Amino acid sequence: MANSIEFFFDFSSPYGYFASTQIEALATKYGRDVLWRPFLMGAALKVMNAPPNVEYPLKGEYARHDFDRTARWFGVPFRTPTPFPVATVAACRAFYWTDAQDPKRAKEVAMALFKAYFVEGINIGEAENVVKVCADTGLDADALRAGIGEAAVKERLKAITDEAIKRNIFGSPFIIVDGEPFWGTDRLPQVEKWLANGGF
Amino acid sequence: MANSIEFFFDFSSPYGYFASTQIEALATKYGRDVLWRPFLMGAALKVMNAPPNVEYPLKGEYARHDFDRTARWFGVPFRTPTPFPVATVAACRAFYWTDAQDPKRAKEVAMALFKAYFVEGINIGEAENVVKVCADTGLDADALRAGIGEAAVKERLKAITDEAIKRNIFGSPFIIVDGEPFWGTDRLPQVEKWLANGGF
Numbered sequence: 001m002a003n004s005i006e007f008f009f010d011f012s013s014p015y016g017y018f019a020s021t022q023i024e025a026l027a028t029k030y031g032r033d034v035l036w037r038p039f040l041m042g043a044a045l046k047v048m049n050a051p052p053n054v055e056y057p058l059k060g061e062y063a064r065h066d067f068d069r070t071a072r073w074f075g076v077p078f079r080t081p082t083p084f085p086v087a088t089v090a091a092c093r094a095f096y097w098t099d100a101q102d103p104k105r106a107k108e109v110a111m112a113l114f115k116a117y118f119v120e121g122i123n124i125g126e127a128e129n130v131v132k133v134c135a136d137t138g139l140d141a142d143a144l145r146a147g148i149g150e151a152a153v154k155e156r157l158k159a160i161t162d163e164a165i166k167r168n169i170f171g172s173p174f175i176i177v178d179g180e181p182f183w184g185t186d187r188l189p190q191v192e193k194w195l196a197n198g199g200f
Numbered sequence: 201m202a203n204s205i206e207f208f209f210d211f212s213s214p215y216g217y218f219a220s221t222q223i224e225a226l227a228t229k230y231g232r233d234v235l236w237r238p239f240l241m242g243a244a245l246k247v248m249n250a251p252p253n254v255e256y257p258l259k260g261e262y263a264r265h266d267f268d269r270t271a272r273w274f275g276v277p278f279r280t281p282t283p284f285p286v287a288t289v290a291a292c293r294a295f296y297w298t299d300a301q302d303p304k305r306a307k308e309v310a311m312a313l314f315k316a317y318f319v320e321g322i323n324i325g326e327a328e329n330v331v332k333v334c335a336d337t338g339l340d341a342d343a344l345r346a347g348i349g350e351a352a353v354k355e356r357l358k359a360i361t362d363e364a365i366k367r368n369i370f371g372s373p374f375i376i377v378d379g380e381p382f383w384g385t386d387r388l389p390q391v392e393k394w395l396a397n398g399g400f
Binding site: 047056171 | 244247248249250256257258259261262265266269270272273365368369370371381383384386387389390393400
């Protein structure tokens with residue numbers, strides 16, 4: 001099988017959520033699979049000395065407007081949650097705890113977390129909310145609650161975030177096809193052209 | 201006739217250049233005309249406390265890569281010039297001096313300036329280069345050289361840049377259709393959908 005598509009994202013990123021609704025169908029169309037790689041984008045923003053986009057003067061209001069319009073563009077449900085953005089350490093750890101056992105299941109967990117935050121307005125910055133959302137997908141709440149605290153899970157998230165920064169992965173979504181980096185939901189048409197032609 | 205499309209851009213912006221190669225055909229398709237509005241994006245970056253994108257850690261290298269790929273995507277000639285970015289005060293003033301006499305001619309001047317910088321590598325940060333590029337389109341060099349220094353021309357550029365910031369226009373290109381703001385070349389498909397449907 002051809003190389004997997006790497007899909008880096010932050011659980012608190014609307015554009016990460018939008019991409020999550022598109023990426024699997026796109027990959028399947030071109031015979032690829034997708035490695036989902038949530039990371040802590042805040043670590044990259046720190047290196048860049050940049051605030052989250054909604055906190056910029058001038059840009060902040062536009063960003064919120066663009067979230068809503070982009071949701072309509074893709075035809076997916078969306079509402080900017082409050083608080084926004086939130087820290088996604090617990091969400092990422094829940095993902096990697098599940099991923100270590102069953103990567104397919106981990107994608108379901110990721111989709112449930114995105115939906116909880118961006119559709120239902122559940123604050124996934126709170127660990128107990130993460131546990132509840134994941135339990136609703138069928139995971140064992142107690143096992144997950146313990147899993148989030150495991151050293152190996154914490155280390156996995158740290159390693160992925162360090163790797164992201166080392167590879168200049170600074171935004172969400174950040175999609176890598178055969179080594180070629182694409183930042184942003186708005187690069188999906190270019191991702192598709194790249195997949196179709198092996199580059200352009 | 202329907203409202204004009206407002207096309208704000210900075211002459212030192214690759215994405216502004218890419219949009220300049222697309223916007224007139226798109227507007228014509230939907231029976232619109234385009235008001236070209238070069239401004240000094242540096243003033244907005246100052247308000248945002250943000251550096252030019254190529255100067256960000258992590259993001260800078262990606263930005264340069266994305267310029268080249270986006271040029272291939274649109275099938276237009278492009279090379280990141282040196283130095284990059286540059287101050288575009290003279291380029292903007294040359295535009296507005298021409299625009300006051302003949303807006304259609306001013307668009308030709310704008311296209312010539314973009315081509316000089318992003319295709320031929322001429323440093324349009326230098327006023328004398330701006331005069332030369334504009335003279336090659338048929339403008340009178342001496343008249344333009346004097347025009348760039350006119351108080352009314354300077355005031356016009358200042359007013360446009362102040363207006364941009366007041367309207368939260370922080371990037372390039374920044375395209376406004378019937379009051380709806382779109383930032384970035386990558387929003388052109390959304391601009392088209394908006395034009396086709398009167399919103400979405």
